[in-house]
Amino acid sequence: MTSRPQARSFFSRAAGVFATCAIAVSGLVGASCKPDKMPFKPDESRTFAGDITVSGAELNKGYQSYMRYCYACHGEKGDGKGPASYSLRPPPRDFTRGVFKFARMTSSDHYPNDADLVRIVKGGLHGTAMLPWDISEEELLRVLQFIKAFGPLNENGEQEYKNSRWEKIRKKTGKVYDVLPEWTPEADPWVGKEAEAVMRGKELYHLRAECVNCHPGFDTKENLYKMSVEANKRDPNTFSVMKSVRDDVYHSQAKKSDEYGVLIMPPDFTMDFVRSAHPETRVADLYRILSFGVYPVMPAWKGAGLSDSDIYALAHYVNSLIELRGKTAALELKDKLNNQKPFEFPKEEEAKPAETTPPADGEKKDGEATGDKKDEKKPEDAKKDEKKPEEKKPEEKKPEEKK
Ligand code: HEC
Numbered sequence: 001m002t003s004r005p006q007a008r009s010f011f012s013r014a015a016g017v018f019a020t021c022a023i024a025v026s027g028l029v030g031a032s033c034k035p036d037k038m039p040f041k042p043d044e045s046r047t048f049a050g051d052i053t054v055s056g057a058e059l060n061k062g063y064q065s066y067m068r069y070c071y072a073c074h075g076e077k078g079d080g081k082g083p084a085s086y087s088l089r090p091p092p093r094d095f096t097r098g099v100f101k102f103a104r105m106t107s108s109d110h111y112p113n114d115a116d117l118v119r120i121v122k123g124g125l126h127g128t129a130m131l132p133w134d135i136s137e138e139e140l141l142r143v144l145q146f147i148k149a150f151g152p153l154n155e156n157g158e159q160e161y162k163n164s165r166w167e168k169i170r171k172k173t174g175k176v177y178d179v180l181p182e183w184t185p186e187a188d189p190w191v192g193k194e195a196e197a198v199m200r201g202k203e204l205y206h207l208r209a210e211c212v213n214c215h216p217g218f219d220t221k222e223n224l225y226k227m228s229v230e231a232n233k234r235d236p237n238t239f240s241v242m243k244s245v246r247d248d249v250y251h252s253q254a255k256k257s258d259e260y261g262v263l264i265m266p267p268d269f270t271m272d273f274v275r276s277a278h279p280e281t282r283v284a285d286l287y288r289i290l291s292f293g294v295y296p297v298m299p300a301w302k303g304a305g306l307s308d309s310d311i312y313a314l315a316h317y318v319n320s321l322i323e324l325r326g327k328t329a330a331l332e333l334k335d336k337l338n339n340q341k342p343f344e345f346p347k348e349e350e351a352k353p354a355e356t357t358p359p360a361d362g363e364k365k366d367g368e369a370t371g372d373k374k375d376e377k378k379p380e381d382a383k384k385d386e387k388k389p390e391e392k393k394p395e396e397k398k399p400e401e402k403k
């Protein structure tokens with residue numbers, strides 16, 4: 001009685017909707033929620049991303065577990081319209097679309113690695129109805145294989161477990177989808193230098209990495225401008241002097257998303273939950289989120305314009321903002337931003353500080369830019385970064401004010 005699965009906390013709140021699975025709900029033990037019909041013939045099979053072939057018998061077992069644990073929100077047909085889904089914001093994932101936000105996925109030709117899906121289901125998504133589930137790994141893996149079998153509903157609104165993305169792409173190319181390889185984070189180069197990481201991260205966040213296109217800014221316009229002048233003096237290859245900020249820079253910009261069918265709000269880290277980061281592993285989790293993005297509403301930065309060390313610096317900065325959550329410091333920061341005095345960004349001529357002779361071809365001044373050790377990049381990344389400052393935008397849009 002004392003050590004119940006964490007999932008129970010949800011069930012006790014929402015028990016009313018589980019009429020069809022009442023016994024499983026009250027006990028969460030025993031398979032008393034047996035559906036009458038099984039979706040697969042035991043001797044058929046399906047081949048999924050990464051060339052994983054699963055028998056109908058296994059998929060049927062996965063279906064049974066799915067009906068016990070997941071269907072209430074994700075729906076029997078996998079369309080995210082289970083009986084408990086209706087008031088949920090964000091809505092449960094619609095598995096018929098085959099897109100995932102936090103289990104890593106960087107292109108529509110990918111399907112997340114099973115290890116990433118296990119991480120999501122076991123860890124839950126903070127601030128959403130998707131709680132951490134305490135299911136044996138074996139059973140969970142069967143559920144996850146079953147989820148892959150969902151395809152788009154047919155014109156009668158039925159789920160036929162046909163035409164899943166795998167089959168479509170196989171018809172087209174003769175191949176199944178790829179899964180991203182399993183991933184463990186690189187070592188954090190900022191251990192013992194967290195304060196420097198936060199400063200570097202703050203500069204990157206506001207001046208370079210376009211985070212403020214979607215997420216809020218976290219300093220006054222005057223301070224951001226001053227910070228950009230300093231950063232530009234120190235490292236003109238990476239930072240330009242700020243000439244403007246977007247209107248409403250202190251609020252998130254909602255993102256329209258056909259994939260998820262709803263408007264998605266980028267979090268304000270001082271107030272909202274970050275869904276797929278957990279307190280014990282937060283910096284590494286943030287590093288993963290920033291490296292691989294949130295498909296497809298937030299770009300991935302790994303190999304796309306920021307060195308691993310800079311991605312880690314951003315992770316430390318975001319972590320420092322998350323640490324303000326629920327504290328008076330967060331309110332004080334909001335107050336300061338709301339009550340800042342008006343600030344006009346200086347016009348172009350004034351904005352350019354005595355510009356040091358520009359590098360012939362972006363080669364130069366490694367040493368100078370990295371005179372202080374904030375800039376400890378891995379050599380190959382540093383080179384990539386410095387040589388092509390313009391080619392590495394992770395996303396289609398650049399902030400208007402960039403040079
Ligand atoms: C109480 C409702 C609820 C139940 C029950 C539930 N989920 Fe979810 N699930 C959600 C919501 C809500 C989201 C979307 C969160 C978001 O978009 O931020 C979600 C998202 C997901 C995702 C998508 C993660 C990503 O990266 O996009 C997966 C995978 C998932 N759930 C698997 C499961 C599995 C497997 C079960 C059963 C073991 C389950 N869920 C049970 C509500 C639920």
Ligand code: HEC
Nearest residue numbers: 209210211213214255264265266274275276277294297298
């Ligand atoms: C194009 C818009 C866009 C840009 C640019 C962007 N983000 Fe996001 N970000 C989003 C959206 C949208 C979400 C919310 C996803 C959701 O919860 O469904 C998000 C979520 C996040 C999350 C939370 C992920 C989670 O697990 O809940 C973090 C952390 C984050 N962004 C950090 C950053 C940082 C740091 C940058 C700059 C390097 C950045 N973002 C740039 C749109 C953006």
